[in-house]
Amino acid sequence: MQIVISALVIGGISALLAAILTIADALVNNYGEVSIRVNDSKDLKVKGGATLLSTLASEKIFIPSACGGKGSCGLCRVKVLTDVGPILPTELPYLSEKEKKNNIRLSCQIKVKSDISIEIPEELFNIMEYIASVSSITDVTHDIKEVFFDLEDEIEFKAGQYVQLIVPAYGDIKGETMRAYSMSSQPSVKSGVELLIRLVPNGIVTTYVHKMLKVGERIRILGPFGDFYLRDTDSDIIFIAGGSGMAPIxxxxxxxxxREVKRNAYYFFGARSKRDLFYLEEMKEVERKMPNFHFIPALSDPLPEDNWEGETGLITDVVDRYLSEQGDEIDREAYLCGSPGMINACIRVLTRHKVLEEKIFYDKFG
Incomplete structure (x- = not known):
């Protein structure tokens, strides 16, 4: 715990120093017009001085960024083919040794001061900005809201992907803030997206959604992003999630x-007590319509008044018991969504039961 706190403190100090340097640089320097060469095929003429992330966004090229460019998520990686100086301390925690050697950088930390050449995945050119209006807000648990956004333009995405929700300035929060949320609606619903948003203490976007967002409000959404989606194989499927990790699953x-997929699938959903469970009836309906689908909710700390008769214990223990009973000879792949600690624990259990690491896909948050 002390290590985690220290890392958070260091990360916060680094982000603050980066912000101070950015402001000072903008006040002192005027870089004029510069060129960004993208994938050796597209040239952008832009005003210099801003970060690569925000500059590309101004040209409608959206790089994934769960933290909204604050330097605290490490998602906004791009390959930089031009010398833009040494890797910054704010980038180091998020780059592997291989990425460093391959000139991978965080676009939110790189300033566009002169002509630059970069490489990004081609699919990022398909990312769009959507104008949305809130059509419904529903409490599904004491701390998770289901929010549906109607979109002015239809969206195309793969089940399991995420969008970035942009909320306006409020209170002491200066400027817009952006955070990533997995879509809980299915791709056939093209006219809007449904998000499950859990209230995080002191979370800028989650606080806005839970305390201020109103039906009818217009808001901006970017997406779709991500490579968390069902692979087209014949393997049995293990889904594991907890809380708002329900969304992509x-x-x-x-x-x-x-699509009437016939594969065997087991969905293990972990919660603390009964008040943290939701969509139980919806999952029962899926079980009725899909004979090969099995929903296994489990409570780690059920209350006496819950009168819970289902599975108990940590979700990893429940998964371990099920896989032990079924045997390790079955060809399986797994899809996990939750906190890094939960996902790492699940991976250990799955690999112990002969699930290959390359067949374990996950979406980490929080």
Whole structure:
């Protein structure tokens, strides 16, 4: 715990120093017009001085960034083919040795001061900005809201992908803030997206959604992003999630049901007590329509008043018991969504039961 706190403190100090340097640089320097060469095929003429992340966004090229460019998520990686100086201390925690050697950088930390050449995945050119209006807000648990956004333009995505939600300035929060949320609606619903947003203490976006967001409000959404989606194989499927990690798994499962996918699938959903469970009836309905689908909710700390008769214990223990009973000879792949600690624990259990690491896909958050 002390190591985690120290890392968070260091990360916060680094982000603050980066912000101070950015402001000072903008006040002192005027870089004029510069060129960004993208994938050796597209040239952008832009005003110099801003970060690569924000500059590309101004040209409608959106790089993934769960933290909204604050230097605290490490998602906004791009390959930089031009010398833009040494890797910054704010980038180091998020880059592997291989990425460093391959000139991978965090676009939110690189300033566009002169002509630059970069490489990005081609699919990022398909990312769009959507104008959305809130059509419904529903409490599904005491700390998770289901929010549906109607979109002015139709969206195309794979079940399991995410979008970035942009909320306006409020209170002491200066400027817009952006955070990433997995879509819980299925791809057949093209006119809007459904998100499951859990209230995080002191979370800028989650606080806005839970305390201020209103039906009818217009808001901006970027997407779709991500490579967390169901692979087209014949393997049995293990889904594991907890809390708002339900979102991408729900999207995948409902998409499977619509497409009449016949694969064996087990969905292990972990919660602390009964008040943290939701969509139970919806999952029972899926079980009725998909004979090969099995939903296994489990409570790690059920209350006496819960009168819980289902599985108990940590979700990893429940998964371990099920896989032990079924045997390790079955060809399986797994899809996990939750905190890094939960996902790492699940990976250990799965690999112990002969699930290959290359067949374990996950979406980490928090």
């Amino acid at each position: 729900k999207s995948i499962i409902f998409d499977m049901m619509e």
